[in-house]
Amino acid sequence: MFNLNKEAKLAYTMLIPTISIVFLIILFPIFGNFWLSFKEVKLGDLRAPQPIIKEKLKTKDIEPGDDILIEYRFKNSSQKKPIFNIEITDKISKFISPVEIAEGCSVNNNLLSCYFEEWKPKYNEKIIFKFKANDNFEIDNFNPKESKPRGVADADNILTNLKFSLKNFQKILQKNETIENIKVTFLYSFFATIGALLLGISAALLLEKNFLGKGFFRGLFLFPFVSPVIAVAFTWVYILDPFKGFLNNYLLNNEFISEPIFFLGLKKVDFLGFDFPFTLFIVILFESWRYFPLAFLFILARLQAIPKDLYEASDIDGATRIQQFFYITLPQLLGVISLLFILRFIWNFNKFEDIFLLTGGNAGTRTLTVQVYDEAFALSNMGTASSVAVLIFILLAIFVFIHQKIAPKDIEE
Amino acid sequence: MTNNIYQFFFIYLYSIITLFLLAVIGDFVSISIFLSKNIFIYKNIFLYCFLYAVCFFAIRIIITNQVSNIFIFIISLALSYFFLINKEINAYQILIIISVFIAFNLLLQKYFTAKNFSNFLFEVSFLKFLKTNSLIFFSFIIIFPFYLMFVSSLKSQMVLLQNPTDLSIPFFYSISDFFSSYIAVITQYNFLNFALNSTIVSFVTVFISLFFSIPGAYAVARLRFAGRSKISSSILIIYMVPAIVLVIPLYVIFSQLGFRNSLFSLMIVYPATTIPVALYMLQGYFKGIPYELEESALIDGCSRIGVILRITLPLSVPAILSVSLYVFMIAWNEFLFAFMFLDNQEYFTIPRGLYTQLDDQEVPRQYLMAGSVMITVPVLLLFFIFERYLVGGLTAGSVKG
Known part of the structure; x- marks a missing residue:
């Protein structure tokens, strides 16, 4: 019993670093996201309101014994919120001594300190402080700005107070855009997943048998997946550029088309009487191209684990290759395909960079993740941004739940 | 007929x-x-x-x-x-x-x-x-x-x-013309600085990930303790957490704490996202090492830490190599957090720098492509040299992307 305890203790010690970093950087922010989604936080609110103090020397050509006027400017940084208990300190030159200073201020050992109870929003005032130059005044060594005045104050912090509201959710659900974005996100995730799986299955079937150069092709097929997304996305944007791009110019030169196609800027194309989301389709092609290698690797590994005698037996029974594929290979792959489908779907659902880099969310490709970014940094509203993120979270949870109910279980596991 | x-x-x-x-x-x-x-x-x-x-x-x-x-x-x-x-x-x-x-x-x-x-x-x-x-x-x-x-x-x-359809490699250029875009990107756009930042962040990420995940993986693979199965299954759930859900609150928290605009912010976020993957990959490998080897060492009086250092680690060099490579590639390629957190040019990683400096209609396209080549080549080189390990690691860990 003692032994077991010791072992468990050791295990916990070994796991503490991992658990604590995961807690701090993953679980706590998730909680923070929910917290923020119930608060009306703007990007500007992240900087807590604080006193701003500036000083300016008003007198010139000072001789010992002269009066010196220093203008202090006190300002509340916030336009909307008051600040309380403002304490200001500033080191002043040892060559001057105070004559007339503002109420609430005092000078002690060359240190000016002030205290104010409250500054209203937009508080902004200039106060002239009168000093006198001492007898030992040296103009060369006198610099009123030698130290920066410092101020601290209390303010109501919107991030940590306990006021909550549902306004963010109201706002985003009232936007027509949100419903449209949910639709786009589902279309994008679903078809990009299907595309990646289809390409992955084909690629795996191609490299199933051993042949000369198989290793080379396997390495090659992983290129799109291991390369940095920014590089491949920029390359695609460049290839598809309507004027400078390769593809349009190639098609034009060979007279396949008569005018350039805006591959990444065509929201709708009339296709047999219904609106075909063209740019979304291109983005889905990109995603399938970029992520098929993952599906390929998994399916290839599973393919090579299928017992060979199944094929031998069916050969004797006279099954054709196509029948073998549909009646042996595919059912054997079903588990891994289902697993890949759910993983790929979730990851596509969460994808931000790819669409952001390709289209910036324009031309009918704004997914929820891009909406989060737009809300936060284009509209400067952290509150609504986190509520969209919460929406993503909830939709994902629903999807995973449904998948758990209906999906075939993975045979391997 | x-x-x-x-x-x-x-x-x-x-x-x-x-x-x-x-x-x-x-x-x-x-x-x-x-x-x-x-x-x-x-x-x-x-x-x-x-x-x-x-x-x-x-x-x-x-x-x-x-x-x-x-x-x-x-x-x-x-x-x-x-x-x-x-x-x-x-x-x-x-x-x-x-x-x-x-x-x-x-x-x-x-x-x-x-x-x-x-x-x-x-x-x-x-x-x-x-x-x-x-x-x-x-x-x-x-x-x-x-x-x-x-x-x-x-x-x-x-x-x-x-002629945008011209695909020829211009062999007839002089050497300096041949690499002129690369030289321009390096001299005019501060690219070496970005590369240095990326390298530092990636190596630190690899180091921290390994340092945290090796003991964790060993504990999950070998030691008996309450909650062990919960930990392995919750790792899989962490895979599914969208980065975009993390990025807004982390932006807020880091802004408040004052270390948003720094390489340090990336050095704690990247390991946090890679440690669960690394732990999952490593524990799978550790489980495959015959326990008898460790057991005999324990009986001979070796401590647990000694067992890990003398037996488990030397036997799992391939797995550690593949995890390191994989983590390195994630950190090297990462765009979202770098994009959100970094404002100052001096801290930019390559993806962040490429996006701000070179993705501009004013900047000639060949510069953008030169930058893209420079960020891709190290990854592909590493990939080609260590492909065998990497492929094994990718399938073993059911890996995120």
Whole structure:
């Protein structure tokens, strides 16, 4: 019993670093996201309101014994919120001594300190402080700005107070855009997943048998997946550029088309009487191209684990290759395909960079993740941004739940 | 009779697709090397292939042995001269044309061998056809974007604007012209600084990930404690957490704490996202090491830590290597957090720098492509050197992307 305890203790010690970093950087922010989604936080609110103090020397050509006027400017940084208990300190030159200073201020050992109870929003005032130059005044060594005045104050912090509201959710659900974005996100995730799986299955079937150069092709097929997304996305944007791009110019030169196609800027194309989301389709092609290698690797590994005698037996029974594929290979792959489908779907659902880099969310490709970014940094509203993120979270949870109910279980596991 | 009609139809169909693929590749090779116009007139492919199929069919019926292939080849070349080929070609391009037609004929003969010609089997020919063409197709769609990225980065602005379809590698440039975009990106856009930042962040991420995940993985794999199964399953759930859900609150928290705009912020966020993956991959490997080895060392009086250092770690070098590579690639390629957190140019990682400095209509495209090449090459090099480990690691860990 003692032994077991010791072992468990050791295990916990070994796991503490991992658990604590995961807690701090993953679980706590998730909680923070929910917290923020119930608060009306703007990007500007992240900087807590604080006193701003500036000083300016008003007198010139000072001789010992002269009066010196220093203008202090006190300002509340916030336009909307008051600040309380403002304490200001500033080191002043040892060559001057105070004559007339503002109420609430005092000078002690060359240190000016002030205290104010409250500054209203937009508080902004200039106060002239009168000093006198001492007898030992040296103009060369006198610099009123030698130290920066410092101020601290209390303010109501919107991030940590306990006021909550549902306004963010109201706002985003009232936007027509949100419903449209949910639709786009589902279309994008679903078809990009299907595309990646289809390409992955084909690629795996191609490299199933051993042949000369198989290793080379396997390495090659992983290129799109291991390369940095920014590089491949920029390359695609460049290839598809309507004027400078390769593809349009190639098609034009060979007279396949008569005018350039805006591959990444065509929201709708009339296709047999219904609106075909063209740019979304291109983005889905990109995603399938970029992520098929993952599906390929998994399916290839599973393919090579299928017992060979199944094929031998069916050969004797006279099954054709196509029948073998549909009646042996595919059912054997079903588990891994289902697993890949759910993983790929979730990851596509969460994808931000790819669409952001390709289209910036324009031309009918704004997914929820891009909406989060737009809300936060284009509209400067952290509150609504986190509520969209919460929406993503909830939709994902629903999807995973449904998948758990209906999906075939993975045979391997 | 119906069989013959089918067969004719399939010869026609296969020849169109095969020829189209080969012609596009031939053209790309031709413009890559000789900087000249296209060889093929694509709109005539249908007509050409129809005539080709007729000849193929006729010759195969008259001559039933291998000799037929030679006739078909000669006729295909002759037909192509009349229908398919631009007349203004140079002597070198003839070589390409001949190799395209040799490949074309070899492939079609593979689908319709003289032996199986009289009793045509749809399935056999179709599978062969599918396999060959898919291999060509896959290689093409993968290589082409990378090749274009590379070639464009070598061009001058004038050449790029005048002829965007020019795929040739400009060998006739002097060395300094050849790499002019790279030199410009490095000198004008502070690229070395970005590269240094990326390198630091990536290495630190690898180091922290390993340092945290090795003991964690060992505990999950080998030690008995309450909550062990919960930990392994919750790792999988952490895989699913969207980065975008983390980025807003982390932005807020880091802004408040004052370390948002720094490399330090990336150095704690990246490991947090990679540690669960690393832990999952490593614990799978640790479980595969025979426990008897460790047990005997324990009985001989070695401590747990001693066992890990002397037995487990030396045995799992391949796994640690693949985890390190994988984590390095994630950190090197990462864009979202770098994009959100970093404001100051001096802290930019390469993806962040590329996005702000080079993705601008004012900046010539070849600079953007040169930057893209420079961020891609280290990853692909590492990948090629350690491919064996990486592929193993990718499948073992059911890995995120």
